[in-house]
Amino acid sequence: MTDRAVKGNRLSMLSKEDCTSMHLAALETLEKTGMNCPSKKITEVFEKGGADIEDGGKRIKIPQYLVEEALRKAPKTILFAGRNAKHDIILEDGRIHFGLGGTPTPYIRDLETGEFRRPGKKDMVECTRLGDGLPNIKFIMTLAGAFDVPYEVEYLHEYEALFKNTEKPILFSVPGGDASKRVLEMASTIVGSMDALRKRPIFGLYSETASPLSFTEANENMIHFAKARVPVAFGPMPMTGSTAPVTVAGCNLIGTSENLAAITLIQIVSPGAPVIYAGWATHMDPMTSRCAYGAPEFSLGTNVVNAAMAHYYGLPCYGFGGCSDSKFPDAQAGAEVMMNAVIAALSGINLIHDCGYLAGGSVGSMEMAVVADEIAGMVKRIVRGVEVSDETLAVDVIREVGPGGHFLSHKHTLKWVRDAFMPQLFDRTSEVTWVKAGKKQIYEVAREKAKRILKEHSPEPLPKDVQQKISDIVRRAEKDLVRTT
């Protein structure tokens, strides 16, 4: 069954006038300031599409009509497919889905020792399996990275770990054109053909600009995914006060402009190709220069404003939740994760990613992912809101029970009691029980749960021959790309 998911878009902190102002400012920015572009392939697409190319081919200035045309062509609803159709999700109109992790993290918090260490492919495999086993996680990115393989083929090994260890939709990066072709080949091998992949995209591309207003050669990946008509989520990462104005709105203007530029590129290449909107503004901590994932401004920029603009354009969108600046799955982490998760959900972000990120994305933590999964469950309950009807007001039931009676065993109670969120991790027992049970902190319980999932949960494996073909694609890439020095 396709998971259509609860709709979360109830927050409306930006007015329609605000969105129009942002949109017009982005049109002006793209037309008058433009985007830097070191990639000839991307520049060629824009040139053929009708953009002005200046500065010896390095600056792309995009006329307004091109952007408006692109926005009209982009699809408003996207099926993001699982390898198994029971994990299909729909991206549209505020339906919320939480995702495990994000792009590769330089460190992983070791599940046994709690120490930070450099992750390898085995960690990628384990994180993927954990995400596959967590009930509120609906799409998979990562909390690790395959840093123990030759760097030229890092992304192919990472995709191998992803494709083989989850049946849920995958969102992940792959830099440049060559690697994109290889990864698309992997996915089409799994679903049968490129045509089948277009109809049931079991993964999507996450591509990033180098803010402010600069494409990179790695962004050529979008051309390949647009042609294949596989979803692209384009995430700009402008930071307040460094790669963008220090104001949230100004920073979002950079993110909005970059995203509209990417959408325009994709729609010129392949009209109607699926794009997932992400006009982000991230927050630079002005003391440490770090990108602060737990900052309120980060949630405003990546979720509130981003979602408001996505709804203005009628496009599916991609934002952040479940991530923290804390270095440990502690109170700070819990508070920040709940804040960004609930804000993302109330804003109506379709893909809420980074569940399990600690230290502002420098550390992946499986314990934190388990906590974020629990929080995602609570958040989904919150955004579902309160139904007010004759049935839920239960006037007749109250009359029946009368003053001084009890509702414990009433049919109405038994019918509705399961409507409440039931914790799968958090502890609501008494202090006496807690002491008797060994005074466990929640990260310890989460660690045990993560270990249990890794021990007990396995996704349906890919057929043997498909597994072999995927390994062959990785091996061929190693032969073609790895320099032996």
Next chain:
Amino acid sequence: MSQQAVLDELANAVQSFDSDKVMDSTKKALAAGIDPSVIIEQGLAKGLKIVGKKFEDGELFLMHLVAAAEPSQKAIKELLEPEFKKRKGERKSAGKVVLGTVAGDIHDIGKNIVGAMLIAAGFDVHDIGKDVPADEFLKKAKEIGAQIVCASALLSTSLPVQSEIVKAFKAANMRDKVKLVFGGAPCTAEWVKEIGGDGYAENAVEGVNVIKHLLGTK
């Protein structure tokens, strides 16, 4: 106006984060016949030190540090260095540093912040920009006689270029003459050790400390 008053005005100009004021005050100091090294030490560097102290105390932000360092660097490069050349002298600095973002990577905000911090700490910083191949780091280091080379990478795919820089310096028999310091989001202390670099810094403040330590000045 006494020479001291001119220098004080320059130090204050640095703290005003106003490029025009810094340039004007530096010109005034030169016109007053003050030695360029004194202009740096008792004018620009004095102002930068106060800004640096306020940053450490949490009174000012990183942006203020960059906003003080950039005009100071401009005054040194455009007004004072030509004076040193004319007088056949050389600028005294805390050390000569080559700084860049490695090939395949155009993310340079961290590199720029490190540059500002080093300038504020009195280093002679030669920023060679972004997307810079290993050979260019070597070439610039030779050209200026650098004691320190700093290379930043933000992508796991561009990180290996840091290792190429170590190899390039080895191949040119320059490895013992220059300290190689690395940073950037995917870079870790273990990685720098693995590739045979000299220093790792996880942020710009730490970077300045690591470099001072490597030069034995701290």
